[in-house]
Amino acid sequence: MPIIAPSILAADFSILKKQIQEAEKAGADWFHLDIMDGHFVPNISFGPMIVDAVNKITNLFLDVHLMISDPDKYVADFVKAGADQVTVHSEATPHLHRTVQLIKSHNVKVGVALNPATPVNHLENVLTEIDLVLVMSVNPGFGGQKFIPEVLNKIEKISKMISISERKINLEVDGGVDVETTPSIIAAGANVLVAGSAIFGKKNIADALTAIKNASQQA
Ligand code: DX5
Ligand code: ZN
Secondary structure, X not given: OOEEEEXXXXXXXXXHHHHHHHHHHOOOOEEEEEEEXXXXXXXXXXXXXXXXXXXXXXXXXXXEEEEOOOHHHOHHHHHHHOOOEEEEEHHXXXXXXXXXXXXXXXXXXXXXXXXXXXXXXXXOOOOOOOOEEEEEOOOOOOOOOOOOOOHHHHHHHHHHHHHHHOOOOXXXXXXXXXXXXXXXXXXXXXXXXXXXXXXXXXXXXHHHHHHHHHHHOOO
16 A cells, blocks of 8 residues: 655645544545745745644654755754655755755655656665655646656656665655546556645545545556
């Protein structure tokens, strides 16, 4: 069974606690928190304050996805707020190796994200250092976008790179994940699914989460 990480970006923040508890009860494994700065991506979401609030609501693993420029500046703040894993974009930092080391120095898990147009070779020299690769299957910045099918090929390539590395590295897919796209994403080798609209965007969060879990078994 893959790890299901509902993205709270699609939640109703006026009843965030209720929705998080619903998702947790329905079997969410992690929560995915999308941080957008209006600079690296053309949208602004939320910062460490909300991560801290979510951390008080749930004991589940908090998967923090930084879609921000100059991530080094803010890593400590997000760890302090309760991040269990911090993922940075390879495109957002000129010294990816240094950024990865900085995150590791805070004793949390570290992930590297690739935009749809970023080639897999960006991972080659950091794969021995990281716990997760996040493959963006939409251009980052907004929830509710359509899955880009060309990314499936990239997921397969990265899955092979991970097997060759013989390290335990999670392969996460983010953007347009729903009951239709899940089987092919799993078949390509991913083991962590982020879903915003397909879970929090639905009337019945529990049913929506179960539907994605079921779809993952059809791969
Ligand atoms: C997009 C974010 C995603 C987003 C996914 O920039 O990184 O995590 O919440 O949303 P859906 O599942 O609606 O595509
Ligand atoms: Zn994300």
